[in-house]
Amino acid sequence: MTIHASVSIERWPVAGSFIISRGAKTHVDVVLCELSDGPFTGRAEATPIYYENENAEKCAEEISRFVTDHPGLDRASVLQNMPRGAARNALDCALWDMECRKRQQALWQVAGLPKPAPLTTAFTISLGPPETIESEARKAAASGHRLLKLKLSGERDHARVAAVNRGAPAARLIVDANESWNDLDIAAEAERLAHYAVELIEQPVSAGRDHLLSGIRSPVPLCADESCHTSADVERLAPYYDAVNIKLDKAGGLTEAMAIARAAQASDLKVMVGCMLSTSLGIRPAFALAQLAHWVDLDGPLLLAKDRPDGFRFANGMISPAVSPD
Secondary structure, eight states: OOOEEEEEEEEEEEEEEEEETTEEEEEEEEEEEEEEOSSOEEEEEEOOOGGGTOOHHHHHHHHHHHHHHOTTOOHHHHHHHSOSSHHHHHHHHHHHHHHHHHHTOOHHHHHTOOOOOOEEOOEEEOSOOHHHHHHHHHHHHHTTOOEEEEEOOSSSHHHHHHHHHHHOTTSEEEEEOTTOOTTSOHHHHHHHHHTTTEEEEEOOSOTTOGGGGTTOOOSSOEEESTTOOSHHHHHHHTTTOSEEEEOHHHHTSHHHHHHHHHHHHHTTOEEEEOOOSOOHHHHHHHHHHGGGOSEEOOOGGGGBSOOOTTOOEEETTEEEOSSOOO
């Protein structure tokens, strides 16, 4: 059966600005993909990974070209013939959505995942001076956020973590070094942060330089993010990390993301499920996978000025579906 695609680009403003060590963003461009075989339609959203030189226009073109060249496409052909990335994520998840509609079942049922329950999600605090971070942490805690994720840069990181601790002393804390600790004493940095009950450090070194972590005994678990894209990466990363961060845009869809989760379990690594800036449509498949995660970071819609009308509910640091998963 021939499948037709409708692909569009949407721009969603960020609430204020989203700042990490690579720069600030005031909006995010997402790719909306709708597939139809006639009776049924599947819909998905993906966010191009800008630090891997993706952009919305390229992703939209890649999707349209692939569907034209593979009119009878299915998830297997997408996985085998498209490179990983946001374009493949959009196609893969739209195909999952179409199958759910055909079978009249929820995604968790079709994918063989646990029935979704509300989850505690991290809330991201952007890179900034300690006084700003302290204020943002205090506001986040007052809004009910119990798990905070702090962006770091390799400079004044201890002061920033201390600021979060002052602003939200009862909050759990994850930090994301965003590949900025290459030239630092990582064990010493981790030791300092352990005093503030930091429970996870994401991507301390640049992707491809994971060997810098060899022999390091960190008192805080280390999590691979930019270094981990597909299930094939997991075995290589296992000697250096304690966890992997799975993002569907990196993995190129839910199909590969589930394979990463299985590979992580086989390698005795814990799992974090994260996201790029996106609306609730973009994190819908990730929420299903996040039922298997030790840490959840699906606050992408919360960081936007507005979300889709049928988006997830965020309250008291929890994320839950807008409708029943039955």
